[in-house]
Amino acid sequence: MLSGARILFEFSTTRAQFALPSDLVYLDGNSLGPLPRNAEARLQQTLNAEWGPMLIRGWNDAGWMGLPERVGDRIAPLIGALPGTVTMGDTLSLKLFQALSAALELRPDRRVVLSDSGNFPSDLYMADALLKRLGGGAELRIVEPEQVADALDDSVAVLMLTEVDFRTGRRHDMRALTAAARGCGAVTVWDLAHSAGAFPIALDACGADFAVGCTYKYLNGGPGAPAFIYVNPAIIDQVTPLLAGWLGHASPFDFSRDYEPAPGIGRMRVGTPAVLALQVLDAALDIWDGVPLADVQAQSIALSELFIREVEARCPDLTLGSPRDPRQRGSQVSFHCEHGYPVMQALIANGVIGDFRAPDGMRFGFTPLYLSEQDVRKSVDVLAQILSSRSWDQPRFHARARVT
C-alpha cells in the first residue's frame, strides 16, 4: 500500500468481481462503472425464473414492487443515510427536480435558489425551467464555488449543490455548507453524482435535507441505471410531491381518485419500477458488501496522488485542473491540456480510458475497486509516450464523432 500508515482493505477481491478487459486501464468509472460479473446471472434469473414463469405475479412473488426501497436501503449506508430514507427510480435529473420542487415548498416565503457555476448543467437546466414555470419571481442565483458560503443569506430558500465538480473534482464541504444553510433557514439539496461510492458521505450526520445521485458511476449499476433520492426523515412527512405518480400513493392499487402520498420515502416513487435495471444494480451492490468507504477514499487518494506526481514529473505541458489538496477533491483528477481532445482519443486508442470535458480538460477517475498502482503507472507511461511522440496529432484522433 502506498500510504503505509495502516492496512487497507484488500481490493484485489473486488477487482475480481468485474469483467474488465485485461488490456485496458479504465480511468472512467466516474462516468460509467464496469460490468459486474454477477450481472448476467441476475438478469438470467430475472428473465427465466421471474418474468417468464411468474408473469404479472412477479410484482408480488419476486418482490419486484419492493425493489426501489430494498435497493435504496442498500445504498443508504454508502451515503450515511438511515434505513427507509432512500428510494430509487427514473434519472438523476428527475430526482433533482423532485427534490428541488419539494424543497421550495418548505420555504414558500423565499424566492432564491442558490447554486454554483460548478454544478452539473442538467441540474441548472432543470432548476431554470422549474423556477421559470413556477413564476412568482423565483430566481436561480449562481455564484462561484468559493463564494457559496458568503452568498448564503436569509433570502435563500434552497441551497442546491453538486458536492463534487464533474469537471475538476473540486469538493464542497458538505458538513459546513449544510450547517450554514440551516443556520440561515435554507433547505439543502445535494447532488451526489460524483460522491456516492467515491468516499464516505454523512447525510444524516450533516443534517442534509434532500440528496440525489446516480448509480452508474461508482456504484456500477450499468448504463442508465436508476437514480436515488434521499429525504431527511425529519421532513419527509411535509413533502408534497410535484411528481405525484401512482406508485408514490399510499394505496396505489385502490385506484382512488384522490392522491394521498405514501408514508415516508415511498412518496418519492413515481411510476412502475424499472425491474431489470434495479436487479442489475442490486447485484452490483453485492460488490460493496464489507468494503469500508474510508479505505476506498484512502486508496483513491493514494492512486490519484501517484498519478499527479507522475504526470507532473513526466508531462510538463499538462497542468493540474483539480485542487491539489486531496481532501478537497472527489476521486477524479483533471489536467488541462491544450490538445486535450485528440490526446484523450489517442490514450483511449492505446488502452487507457479517461474522458475529455470541454474546453481542455482531461479527466481521470481513480476507483480502487478495480484499479491498482500498476494501472496508474501504466496509464502515465502511455500518456507520456503519446505526448512526447505527438502521436495524438493524427486526423483520426481529432474527429469529433463522439457524443460523450
Place this chain on the structure above:
Amino acid sequence: MLSGARILFEFSTTRAQFALPSDLVYLDGNSLGPLPRNAEARLQQTLNAEWGPMLIRGWNDAGWMGLPERVGDRIAPLIGALPGTVTMGDTLSLKLFQALSAALELRPDRRVVLSDSGNFPSDLYMADALLKRLGGGAELRIVEPEQVADALDDSVAVLMLTEVDFRTGRRHDMRALTAAARGCGAVTVWDLAHSAGAFPIALDACGADFAVGCTYKYLNGGPGAPAFIYVNPAIIDQVTPLLAGWLGHASPFDFSRDYEPAPGIGRMRVGTPAVLALQVLDAALDIWDGVPLADVQAQSIALSELFIREVEARCPDLTLGSPRDPRQRGSQVSFHCEHGYPVMQALIANGVIGDFRAPDGMRFGFTPLYLSEQDVRKSVDVLAQILSSRSWDQPRFHARARVT
C-alpha cells in the same frame, strides 16, 4: 379463424416467440406482456459485447445514445406516427407530465384541463399536482366519459384522455374527439397505455398533439420498460420542456450553461437512457415486424367475443362490465363479479391469469400474439368450474397480500 371473413395473419408464428409456460392461459398481457424469447440473448450481447468490453465507449460504439429515438421510430408505425416523432424514456406518468406541461404552454390564455372519470388515476394525480403548483386558477375538470364531447368548449386548454379505460376497456373515439378539441382550440394529450399494440392507432391522421404510452403491456418490453412520448411535428418546435434535462439539450456534451432544446422530438428526452431496458424492448419489438395491427384487432375481437359469449352462457352470476360493441372496446374485457377478488385468485391458482380491479372487476386481456381460441375456451371452462363448485371460497383466495 372465427370471423371467416378473410384470412388473418398466422399468429402461431408470434406465439412461438414468447417463453410462456405451457400450462398457463395468460389473459393479463394488458398489464404485463410475457417474456420474448430473444430478450436473454439481447441482454447477453449488451453485457458481454457492449458494456463489458466497450465500457464508456458503448454510448458511441454500440449506439446506446441513439436508442431512445431508434426504438421510438419502431413504435411510431404501431401508433400511426411519422418517423422522428417518438422518443422513449422514464415512465408513463412522467411522460404524461411532460406532455401536459407542454400542452398547457400552448394555450396560456386558458385554464381548464378536461379529462374524464375513466382516466387512469396516475394521470389525474400528475395533472392535479402540476395544476395546483402552477397556480393561476388552473382547473382539472373531470366529467363522465360519455360527456367529454359535450364538455369541450372554448375554456378548455387541454383535453387529456386515456383512450381505453383501464377498468372496462371502453374506448374513446380518438378521431372525433381530437377533431372536436381542435375545433374549439384545445390541445390534445392522449394516453395510449391500453391502446399501443392492441389495435391500429392513427395519431398523425387524427391530428393528435401529444400522446404517451407504456411498453410493458402489449409491446412486451418487460416490467418497468421505458415509456414513449409522441409530439406532433407541427408543434414540436414550440415546445419548451418543463423537464429540461441535459439529454434533451441540442448539444448536451458542450455542457453550456444555457439550455437550448434539441431540434425535434429529442427535446423530450431528460436524463441518461435506460440502456438495458431499451435493448430488451427493442428485441421485443422484433416480434411485431410484419404483424398487421388490423389483424391483431380483428383476432382480439374474435377472441373476446367468444369469451363473452361463453361466459354469459355458462357463468350467469357475472355481468359484462365492458361495452358490448367490440368497436367501442380496447382488447380487454371486464366482468362484474360479487366475489371477484377471491374468484380471480382461484382462477390464477388454476392456471388462468387475469386480474382484479376494485371494486368488483375481473379483467381479461385478449392478445392474439400469443392467445388462441383454445386458450379462451379453456379459461371459461376453469372459470365456470370455480364458480359452480364455489372453490373460490377458501381463506387462501381471500387473503389480500397482493400489491397488484
